[in-house]
Amino acid sequence: xxxxxxxxxxxxxxxxxxxxxxxxxxxxxxxxxxxxxNFSVIKDWGFSFTYGGEIATDFSxxxxxxxxxxxxxxxxxxxxxSPGFQKEFVFRSTPVKQDSLIEPISxxxxxxxxxxxxxxxxxxxxxxxxxxxxxxxxxxxxxEENVTIVYATEPYFEKVxxxxxxxxxxxxxxxxxKPNDIFTFNLGSSNLLxxxxxxxxxxxxxxELRNKKSAILGLNVSPGNEFxxxxxxxxxxxxIASSSKLFQIYDxxxxxxxxxxxxxxxxxFIAGIIPSLIFISKYFDASFSLVKYFSDRKSVSSFNxxxxxxxxxxxxxxxxxxxxxxxxxxxxxTLAEQxxxxxxxxxxxxxxxxxxxxxxxxxxxxxxxxxLTNERLEIKPEILINGINKNKIQSPVVSIAPYDTININxxxxxxxxxxxxxxxxxxxxxxxxxxxxxxxxxxxxxxLINGINAWDGNVHNLKYFIKKDLDFSVKYTKSILxxxxxxxxxxxxxxxxxxxxxxxxxxxxxxxxxISDPRATAEYVQYPNQTIELKGGDCDDLSVCYSSLLESxxxxxxxxDYNNNKxxxxxxxxxxxxxxxxxxxxxxxxxxxxxxRKNHNGDDExxxxxxxxxxxxxxxxxxxxxxxxQQEALSDLGLIKGEVEIIDIN
Amino acid sequence: xxxxxxxMLQITxxxxxxxxxxxxxxxxxxxxxxxxxxxxxxxxxxEISGNSIISTDKNSSVKxxxxxxxxxxxxxxxxxxxxxKKMTLDELVLALAMENVINSPRNQNKKNSESTKVYGEKLxxxxxxxxxxxxxxxxxxxxxxxxxxxxFKESAIVTxxxxxxxxxxxxxxxxxxxxxxxxxxxxxxxxxxxDEFKEIKSLNLNQGQISYxxxxxxxxxxxxxxx
Numbered sequence: 001x002x003x004x005x006x007x008x009x010x011x012x013x014x015x016x017x018x019x020x021x022x023x024x025x026x027x028x029x030x031x032x033x034x035x036x037x038n039f040s041v042i043k044d045w046g047f048s049f050t051y052g053g054e055i056a057t058d059f060s061x062x063x064x065x066x067x068x069x070x071x072x073x074x075x076x077x078x079x080x081x082s083p084g085f086q087k088e089f090v091f092r093s094t095p096v097k098q099d100s101l102i103e104p105i106s107x108x109x110x111x112x113x114x115x116x117x118x119x120x121x122x123x124x125x126x127x128x129x130x131x132x133x134x135x136x137x138x139x140x141x142x143x144e145e146n147v148t149i150v151y152a153t154e155p156y157f158e159k160v161x162x163x164x165x166x167x168x169x170x171x172x173x174x175x176x177x178k179p180n181d182i183f184t185f186n187l188g189s190s191n192l193l194x195x196x197x198x199x200x201x202x203x204x205x206x207x208e209l210r211n212k213k214s215a216i217l218g219l220n221v222s223p224g225n226e227f228x229x230x231x232x233x234x235x236x237x238x239x240i241a242s243s244s245k246l247f248q249i250y251d252x253x254x255x256x257x258x259x260x261x262x263x264x265x266x267x268x269f270i271a272g273i274i275p276s277l278i279f280i281s282k283y284f285d286a287s288f289s290l291v292k293y294f295s296d297r298k299s300v301s302s303f304n305x306x307x308x309x310x311x312x313x314x315x316x317x318x319x320x321x322x323x324x325x326x327x328x329x330x331x332x333x334t335l336a337e338q339x340x341x342x343x344x345x346x347x348x349x350x351x352x353x354x355x356x357x358x359x360x361x362x363x364x365x366x367x368x369x370x371x372l373t374n375e376r377l378e379i380k381p382e383i384l385i386n387g388i389n390k391n392k393i394q395s396p397v398v399s400i401a402p403y404d405t406i407n408i409n410x411x412x413x414x415x416x417x418x419x420x421x422x423x424x425x426x427x428x429x430x431x432x433x434x435x436x437x438x439x440x441x442x443x444x445x446x447x448l449i450n451g452i453n454a455w456d457g458n459v460h461n462l463k464y465f466i467k468k469d470l471d472f473s474v475k476y477t478k479s480i481l482x483x484x485x486x487x488x489x490x491x492x493x494x495x496x497x498x499x500x501x502x503x504x505x506x507x508x509x510x511x512x513x514x515i516s517d518p519r520a521t522a523e524y525v526q527y528p529n530q531t532i533e534l535k536g537g538d539c540d541d542l543s544v545c546y547s548s549l550l551e552s553x554x555x556x557x558x559x560x561d562y563n564n565n566k567x568x569x570x571x572x573x574x575x576x577x578x579x580x581x582x583x584x585x586x587x588x589x590x591x592x593x594x595x596x597r598k599n600h601n602g603d604d605e606x607x608x609x610x611x612x613x614x615x616x617x618x619x620x621x622x623x624x625x626x627x628x629x630q631q632e633a634l635s636d637l638g639l640i641k642g643e644v645e646i647i648d649i650n
Numbered sequence: 651x652x653x654x655x656x657x658m659l660q661i662t663x664x665x666x667x668x669x670x671x672x673x674x675x676x677x678x679x680x681x682x683x684x685x686x687x688x689x690x691x692x693x694x695x696x697e698i699s700g701n702s703i704i705s706t707d708k709n710s711s712v713k714x715x716x717x718x719x720x721x722x723x724x725x726x727x728x729x730x731x732x733x734x735k736k737m738t739l740d741e742l743v744l745a746l747a748m749e750n751v752i753n754s755p756r757n758q759n760k761k762n763s764e765s766t767k768v769y770g771e772k773l774x775x776x777x778x779x780x781x782x783x784x785x786x787x788x789x790x791x792x793x794x795x796x797x798x799x800x801x802f803k804e805s806a807i808v809t810x811x812x813x814x815x816x817x818x819x820x821x822x823x824x825x826x827x828x829x830x831x832x833x834x835x836x837x838x839x840x841x842x843x844x845d846e847f848k849e850i851k852s853l854n855l856n857q858g859q860i861s862y863x864x865x866x867x868x869x870x871x872x873x874x875x876x877x
Contacts, residue, residue, distance in 0.1 A: 581816050582784065589689065590682045591786070592701060592730060596815045598755045604818060623685035627701055634812075635732050637741065640748035648756060 018257045018278055018287060019242035020230025021176060021184045021220040025285055026278075029329050030067040030080060033315075034232055034240070036188035036216065037174025038120035038132035040076035042069050045332035050084070052289075052325030057299050064325065078120035078134075085115040087314050091303050105157040107145035111207050111306075113314050114139040130176040138314075141165040142204040164204050168196030170211065184220040189213070190234060210312040212236050226253065237264040246278065251374075253280040257287075265309060266318050267295050285329040290322070297321045339434045340379055342443040343368040343405065347428075350448040351388065352456055354525070355464045356414035363395070363409030367430055367443065371400045380433040383410045387426045387449060388418065408432075421451045453530075455523040455540070459561035459571050462540060463649050465525050466548045466557075472529040473552035480507045481553065497555050498577045498587050501610075502618045504549050509615045512536050542612035543573045547649055550575050557649050560609060560625075564632060564643035572611045572625050574646070579606040593626040668700035668731050670714040670721075677710025677725070701732045705789060721800050728786060729793030729809075737804035739837060745808040746842055753815065787817025791826050798833060807833050824853045828862065835870065844870045 018026040021039050028040045029048035046069040053061030064084030070077055089111040115138050122132030142164045147157045174188030191211040199205050218232035226246035233239045239262045246255030259274040266272075276289040301319065311317040345367045351359075364383075371377055377400050382392040395411045410430060428447045431439040455461065481488060484503045491499045513536040523540075531537040531545040547557040556576040563569050574595065577587065581596050584606045588594060594606045609625030610618075629644075638644030672692055680689040683702040692704065692712060705728040706712060713722045714731075721734050737745070790813040798806035810830040814821045821827070827850045834843035844867065851863050 581818055584816070589687050590685055590703065591790075591816050592703065592732075593685055594816075596752075598753060600755050602755045604815070619687075626685055630701060630732065634748075635735075637744050637748055640744050640751060 018228075018244055018276060019232075019240065019259050019274075020228055020244070021178075021186055021218070022222055022228045022230070022244075024228075024246075024280060025329050025331055026287070026327075028076070029069055029078070030065050030327070032078075032080065032118055032120055032134045032136060032172075034216075034218070034230075035174070035186075036132070036134055036172045036190070037130055037176045037186055038076060038078055038122035038134055039130050039174075039176045039186070040069070040071055040122060040124070042071050042076070042331060043333050043337060045070055045334065047330040047332070048327065050325055050327040052084075052323055054321035054323050056297070056321045074124040076120075076122045076124070076132075078118075080118045080120075082115050082117060085314050086113060087311065087317070087319070088112045089306060089319070091306075105147060105159070107147055107159060108143075109145070110141075110143040112139075112141045112143070113209055113311065115314055128178055130178075131174070132176075133171065133173045135169055135171045137167065137169055138209065139165070139167045140199075140207075140209060142199060142201075142207055164199045164201050166197045166199045166208070168194050168211075170194055174216075182222055182224075184222075186216070186218040186220070186232075188216040188218075190216055190236070206307055207310060209314070210310045212312060214238075226255065238262060242274075244278065246280065251282060254278065255280075261316075263313075263316065263318075265312065266293070270294060283331050283333075285327075285331075287325075287327045289325045289327070291320075291325070292322050293320065338440045339371065339373050339377055340400065340432045340440045341370050341372055342430065342432065342441050343370055345410075345430050345443045345445050347445060347447060349456070350450060351385070351412075351414065352450050352454050352461070353388075353414050353418045353420075353452045354455065354468065354527075355461050356416075356418075357464055357467065358461060359412045359414060361411075364412050364447075365410040365428065365430065365445070367408045367410065367432075368405060369400065369408050369432060370405045371403055374402045376401055377434050379408065381408045381410055382431040382433060382439070383412055383428055384431075385412060385426065385428045385447060385449070387420075387424065388412070388414060392431060419452055420449070421453065423448060423450045423454065425449075453524050453526065455525040457523045459540075459559055459563075459645070460647050462525065462544055462547075462559055462571070463647070465527060465544045466551060466649055469527045469529055469548055470552055472527075473548040476508075476528070476532065477504055477549050477552050480504055483507075492586075494579060494583060495577075495586055497575075498579070498608075500553055501550055501555055501575050501577075504553070505546060505610065505618045505621065508532065508546065508549060509612075509621075512542070512615050514538065514542070514613050514615060539613045540571050542615075543571050546610065546612050547573050551649060558607070559647040559649070560629065560633070561645040561647060562628070562632060562638070562643070563645070564636070564638055564641075572609060572613070572628075574607045574609040574625070574629070577606045577608060580604055581606060590626075592630050593622060595629065668716070668734070670698040670716045670719075670731055670734075672696045672698065673713040673715050673720070675710075675712050678707040679710055679712040679723075680705050698731055701730065703728060703730050705786070719800075722796070723793060724796055726789055727792035727796055728789035729797065733794075733797060733805050733809045734800075734802060735805055736802065737808070739804065742804040742807060742837065743839070745804075746811065746839070749808075749811045749815070784817055784819040787813060787820040788823070790817065791820050791823065795826070795829060798829075803833055803837060806830070807837070822853060824850060824855050824859055827853065828859065831866070835866070840870050840873050844874065 018024060019034055021027050021035065023041055025042055025046060027035060028042045029046050030050060048067040050064035051061065052064055053059055062084055065080055065082040067078060067080040091109045093107045115136055118134055118136035120132060120134035122130050124130050144162045145159045146162065148160055150156050150158050170191060171193040172189045173192060174186060177185045191213045194211055199208060214234045214236035216232060216234050221229045226248065228244045230242040240259055242257060242259035244255060244257035246253040255278045257276045257278055260270050261272060262269055263271045272291060272293040274289055274291050276287045279286045345365055347365050349364055351364065379398045379400055381395040381398065384392045393412050395409060398408050400406050425446060425448055427444050430443040432441045433439050480503065481500060488496065488499060515536040516538055525544060526534065526537050526541040528545040528548040531541045543559055547559065550557050558574050559571055560574055561571050581604050584594050594608050596604050597607050599605050608622055609629045611621045611625035614621040614624050632638045633644040672694055675692055675694055679692040681692050681698060681702050681704050682689055683699050698704065698714060704712060704723055706723055706725055708726050711722060711724050719734060723729055791810060794806050794809040794813060797809055807830055831843050831846040831850060834846060847863050847867050855863065
């Protein structure tokens with residue numbers, strides 16, 4: 001007769017309270033058994049502890065496992081120390097009376113199995129695929145007691161123990177495929193590779209752990225509403241199915257899970273169930289589980305049966321008792337957690353360095369961004385354009401509601417010193433920052449930076465060419481007006497704008513020539529200093545130059561854009577004489593040569609048009625522009641039809 | 651903008667688009683042609699180019715014509731030849747809308763700081779208004795009335811609006827204002843006419859004018875309600 005004695009603690013083959021490759025951290029910790037690919041949802045550090053005990057004749061509890069895991073981007077490493085993953089069987093012989101003079105004695109045989117530690121590694125190949133490996137160290141020993149008779153005054157038995165030890169390393173691999181948020185498939189091995197030292201005695205080899213090779217196939221389904229279903233099948237006829245339901249309460253989750261498993265060595269078909277209560281928070285998880293077997297568990301069993309069947313799993317076998325287990329996980333995130341994410345970035349406009357000021361008001365790009373959290377966030381959008389900016393440029397902070405998707409505008413600053421003449425293709429890095437110093441997401445997109453003289457063809461944007469070179473214009477007009485000081489001093493104050501404009505026009509056009517823009521496709525506009533230096537330009541160059549000169553002495557100007565003909569476009573300008581309509585007589589007898597506009601106070605002011613390409617004299621330039629304006633803007637109703645537009649510079 | 655040569659040709663074409671010939675001249679009639687600053691006396695058979703301004707003195711008149719039009723400008727009147735044209739009602743509506751746009755204060759959001767420069771006498775205030783300029787404004791208004799009398803009613807309304815803008819004093823002439831407001835009413839522009847009569851009501855009117863304007867406003871109101 002051999003007695004089976006329950007010794008130390010034992011665990012189930014999946015000691016987690018929550019099985020399955022879900023998005024919960026239970027997946028990534030302490031679970032080589034069902035997660036042999038070492039699949040990770042831990043963002044940085046994770047620690048797990050399981051404490052529990054078997055409900056046998058005597059209840060004893062101890063530490064089952066300690067796990068530490070760390071994520072390094074695409075790499076994930078898990079280390080597990082498992083002092084509770086052990087099983088010991090003791091068989092005691094019946095006392096035999098060998099000699100009437102000696103007291104009978106019984107001897108024991110111990111069969112001990114331990115899984116001491118394991119290490120797992122996985123690599124995230126892509127968002128869909130993760131491949132991993134785990135290596136676990138096992139120790140097994142057989143201790144036999146033998147009896148020797150010691151003949152003395154009174155003979156007695158002396159026990160001598162002989163220990164036969166061996167160890168082995170078990171290596172398994174796994175692959176996880178997660179095509180979307182609902183389905184996760186896993187494929188792995190069981191007992192794929194064994195590196196072992198064998199027990200010395202042949203008769204003991206019968207008691208080694210049975211490491212039958214098999215494949216593992218699993219499917220996890222997370223249809224939403226915090227419901228999860230997991231099913232895993234092993235080709236040696238083991239299976240487990242698990243289902244869980246969680247409830248979101250504020251920032252935490254509470255719920256329950258139930259697993260049922262089938263083991264070919266155990267009866268009935270469903271060998272047992274594992275109901276669990278679960279708590280999950282941002283930094284801490286806990287589960288309280290009961291492992292319940294449906295067959296009777298006896299503390300005494302047949303040696304022959306043990307010898308014949310052996311065990312193949314230390315934590316879950318036909319000799320395991322019901323267990324209660326408390327598992328706690330700690331998640332330590334020293335990394336910035338991604339809270340917002342780019343969905344797309346659209347470049348609204350390529351860069352025209354001349355229009356630098358415009359980019360403060362009009363976004364160069366618009367990003368579609370989603371809030372990944374359940375809290376309202378303040379987002380700092382930042383942009384860095386290669387070749388333009390040395391530091392990131394921050395756009396206005398935007399608030400985004402939980403889980404909402406919004407469009408965010410990116411503005412930029414073009415430094416004054418940017419001076420490249422030719423266009424170049426570069427790229428812009430877009431960033432989303434929340435409260436962290438590090439960015440939550442980054443997006444890169446190609447961008448065309450035009451040369452400093454490039455213009456997008458929009459007459460409204462000529463104002464940037466006018467304003468950018470005001471320093472030059474101030475110096476230039478001062479030098480002109482200084483030459484005509486005696487004339488200006490004799491002019492009544494209310495006519496000074498008109499005469500200054502006339503003097504400046506005649507001085508600056510004296511040496512200029514109209515030169516058609518040779519660039520057929522790309523618009524090219526000269527800055528005022530270039531027009532003066534090159535002694536010529538086309539209509540936009542000359543209008544920009546004259547406008548800049550007038551603005552530099554405080555005379556208000558407006559560009560007049562004639563676009564009534566698709567093929568023939570033209571721009572000239574008008575300026576504010578600051579005269580009221582009753583004073584117009586001082587500058588002209590012909591009332592078709594001026595245009596009355598109201599200023600922001602509602603006062604009427606006399607504006608006159610100037611054809612800057614008419615490089616003869618002021619009167620001719622004025623007359624030609626007036627005729628054109630009178631006909632196309634007023635008589636032909638161009639102003640209301642949108643064929644003629646007056647664009648104020650300020 | 652690279653087509654200045656073509657543009658110049660276009661300007662030339664515009665210039666000769668509306669030429670007239672003087673049929674008959676009575677008294678003193680003068681002309682400012684094509685943006686010129688010099689008045690020239692008009693004589694029989696003189697050519698008048700487009701965008702010219704014709705002005706008649708007291709007891710003077712001129713009859714001009716081209717292939718389509720025979721137009722008489724009576725005494726103390728002035729008109730731009732570009733205004734002598736047929737307009738459709740739609741064009742009139744567009745032109746009035748354009749006037750509203752032009753008359754809107756520009757840069758409404760702009761609040762420039764006042765200049766701190768002080769030198770010399772501040773001449774550009776109302777004291778420097780010249781009566782001669784306003785006289786010409788009234789001549790222009792008379793010219794606009796004669797456009798109407800010669801059958802160019804739509805063009806007359808637009809011309810009057812232009813005159814009010816260029817010669818603000820003419821806006822105080824209640825008789826003319828009522829005349830052109832009636833023209834609008836007659837052309838079925840009730841909303842525009844209503845706005846015009848409302849403005850006229852704020853002028854210095856005699857009893858008869860007050861009564862007429864009030865009646866007209868009531869009449870237009872009823873029409874607008876019916877619409």
